Each structure stands twice: as C-alpha cells, then as structure tokens.
Amino acid sequence: RIVDPAAVEGDEGRVEAALRPRRLEDFPGQPRVREQLALVLEAARRRGAPPDHILLSGPPGLGKTTLAMITAAELEAPIRVTSGPAIQHAGDLASILSSLTEGEVLFLDEIHRMSRAAEEMLYLAMEDFRVDIVVGKGPGATAIPLELPPFTVVGATTRAGLLPAPLRDRFGFTGHLDFYDTGDLEAIIRRSATLLEIEADDHGVHEIARRSRGTPRIANRLLRRVRDWAQVHGSHVVDLAAAEAALALFDVDASGLDRLDRGVLEALCRRFAGGPVGLSTLAVAVGEEPDTVETVAEPYLVREGYMIRTPRGRVATTRTWEHLGLEPPAGTGE
Numbered sequence: 015r016i017v018d019p020a021a022v023e024g025d026e027g028r029v030e031a032a033l034r035p036r037r038l039e040d041f042p043g044q045p046r047v048r049e050q051l052a053l054v055l056e057a058a059r060r061r062g063a064p065p066d067h068i069l070l071s072g073p074p075g076l077g078k079t080t081l082a083m084i085t086a087a088e089l090e091a092p093i094r095v096t097s098g099p100a101i102q103h104a105g106d107l108a109s110i111l112s113s114l115t116e117g118e119v120l121f122l123d124e125i126h127r128m129s130r131a132a133e134e135m136l137y138l139a140m141e142d143f144r145v146d147i148v149v150g151k152g153p154g155a156t157a158i159p160l161e162l163p164p165f166t167v168v169g170a171t172t173r174a175g176l177l178p179a180p181l182r183d184r185f186g187f188t189g190h191l192d193f194y195d196t197g198d199l200e201a202i203i204r205r206s207a208t209l210l211e212i213e214a215d216d217h218g219v220h221e222i223a224r225r226s227r228g229t230p231r232i233a234n235r236l237l238r239r240v241r242d243w244a245q246v247h248g249s250h251v252v253d254l255a256a257a258e259a260a261l262a263l264f265d266v267d268a269s270g271l272d273r274l275d276r277g278v279l280e281a282l283c284r285r286f287a288g289g290p291v292g293l294s295t296l297a298v299a300v301g302e303e304p305d306t307v308e309t310v311a312e313p314y315l316v317r318e319g320y321m322i323r324t325p326r327g328r329v330a331t332t333r334t335w336e337h338l339g340l341e342p343p344a345g346t347g348e
C-alpha cells in the first residue's frame with residue numbers, strides 16, 4: 015500500500031506538505047546531515063548511478079520525510095512513499111519492489127515497524143536488486159527470482175536501535191537528525207509565515223521558536239495556533255502578546271514543554287519520588303503507550319537535562335524538581 019500523508023493526516027498533513035522545503039539549499043538547520051547528504055547525492059549524480067541506500071534517524075517532526083522528498087528532487091527521480099506499518103505482508107513489499115523503475119526512490123517511513131518477513135525480503139532487494147516472488151502455497155510453492163532495476167531506499171526511523179543489524183548494514187549512509195536551535199527554528203517559522211501569509215514580528219517569532227521543543231513540526235503548528243489567536247483577538251499580527259496568550263492556552267509552558275512532557279515529569283517526581291522508575295511503569299502512570307513516552311517525550315527531556323536514563327530506570331534531575339517548583343527529597347537528585 016502506498017500511503018499519502020495528506021490522506022492520513024487530513025488538513026494538518028496538507029499544510030505540512032505545503033510547508034516542506036523542496037531543495038537542500040532551502041532546508042535550514044542540520045548542517046552536518048545536509049552536508050553529508052549533499053556529498054552523497056552529488057557523487058551519485060556525477061557517476062550517473064543511484065546513490066547508496068540512505069537511513070535517516072531521529073525524533074518525530076525533525077525533517078526525515080522532508081529530506082527523503084528532497085533526495086528524490088535533487089536526483090530528479092520519482093519517489094514512492096510507504097511505511098513499515100503499511101507493509102503487513104512480504105507480498106505487499108514484493109509488489110512495490112517489482113514495480114519500481116530505474117533510479118526511483120523508495121521512501122520507507124517507520125522502517126523499524128516492518129514485519130520480519132518483509133525485512134528479509136528488503137535486505138535481499140537492497141543488496142542484490144532481486145526479489146523472490148513466491149508462487150503457490152504449501153509444499154508446492156516455488157520462488158521465482160525477479161531482477162530489479164537499481165533503486166534507492168530512503169528509510170526513516172525514530173528508533174535506529176531497533177533495526178536488525180543486517181538491515182542497518184545495508185544502508186551506505188545514515189543521517190542522524192538532532193533537535194534544532196532557536197535560530198534555525200526562527201528561520202523556519204519566518205519562511206512558513208511568508209508561505210501562509212501570516213504577519214509575524216521578531217518577538218513573536220522568537221517566542222514561538224524558543225518554545226517549540228527544537229522541532230520544526232511543532233514550530234509550524236504553534237505558529238498556526240498563535241495566528242488563530244491573533245485573528246480572533248483582532249490584531250492579526252503574530253507578536254509576543256499573541257504568542258504568550260496562545261501558548262498558555264495550548265498548554266505549552268515557558269520552557270516549551272507540553273502536556274505530555276509535564277505529565278511524565280510530574281509522574282516521575284510526585285509518584286515515584288524522582289525514580290529510578292521503569293519506562294512501562296512511567297507510561298502507565300501518564301496513560302500513554304511506552305513507545306510514545308520513549309520516542310516523543312523522552313528524547314527532548316533527556317537532551318534538555320530534565321531526565322536521565324539509567325540501566326535501572328528513569329531518574330529526575332535537579333532541573334526537573336526546579337521546573338516543577340518542588341523540593342527534591344533529601345539525598346536524591348543527580
């Protein structure tokens with residue numbers, strides 16, 4: 015199955031698609047990954063052959079899908095978009111692979127969520143450009159090898175560690191995306207404001223950037239909510255007052271932490287005395303899936319020093335207690 019993000023995510027997906035930079039030179043932030051990717055693509059272009067397979071890893075909303083689209087655009091190649099969860103059976107993957115054209119980019123989002131059987135088929139295809147089509151069932155089934163034209167897989171994952179080593183090894187280049195700094199987010203917000211015809215001043219842009227958890231997707235979403243606020247309250251300008259009012263309304267605190275972040279920190283401190291506490295216990299306490307806590311909330315909390323991951327579980331830091339305005343219990347902390 016081919017997944018169209020716009021069809022899955024409705025309006026939100028359509029706006030996101032409209033805000034995606036199309037070329038590498040229009041993509042702010044991630045200087046390291048951008049430079050690495052530019053080199054890989056330029057070398058492939060000069061050789062006149064598809065580049066090695068590319069893996070992009072990092073938390074949600076940092077630009078993995080965008081970079082996959084950019085890769086195809088830079089190669090002037092068509093792109094096929096699907097995702098691990100959409101590939102239930104190896105047969106689903108076989109039919110996609112067997113219809114690829116030469117040089118096509120196959121974008122596999124959430125590649126760590128593919129079935130085992132599909133994974134095995136994928137690494138054979140990535141290595142040898144071959145897929146075995148199974149005909150028939152049971153003892154009479156036969157595998158007919160089918161040659162594939164050279165193509166490039168761009169895989170995206172929030173959990174590179176979950177990929178089996180044989181699959182990870184098939185990628186010639188892995189780009190690790192990290193959270194954006196405030197300056198890059200300001201550039202992204204200004205660009206989006208222009209595209210969406212939103213009037214925004216420097217203070218408004220800065221405030222949204224500062225409170226976007228280092229994540230362009232969140233920055234773009236908050237920009238639209240602040241725009242809503244400004245529209246309804248008659249000023250029509252995204253300024254500091256509008257940003258502060260709208261972000262308070264949507265539960266984004268002064269440090270940019272959202273409801274889930276604060277829920278996790280509150281549970282960690284109030285219910286488990288600052289830890290250590292295991293991921294699944296913590297997830298149950300906030301009423302979320304462990305995977306959501308681990309991939310959505312934790313990377314930013316850990317990076318900003320609100321939480322430490324230890325072999326015995328998650329532990330609060332001095333910063334956590336301070337942020338929540340609580341006294342750490344004696345003898346704990348970092």
Ligand code: ADP
Pocket residue numbers: 029030031033034035040041042043073074075076077078079080081170202230231232234
């Ligand atoms: P991911 O696939 O990592 O979850 P996406 O590529 O879908 O993230 O990006 C989410 C949103 O953030 C998109 O609307 C995209 O336009 C925007 N975005 C991501 N990275 C950038 C960037 N460097 N510059 C501008 N917009 C970006």
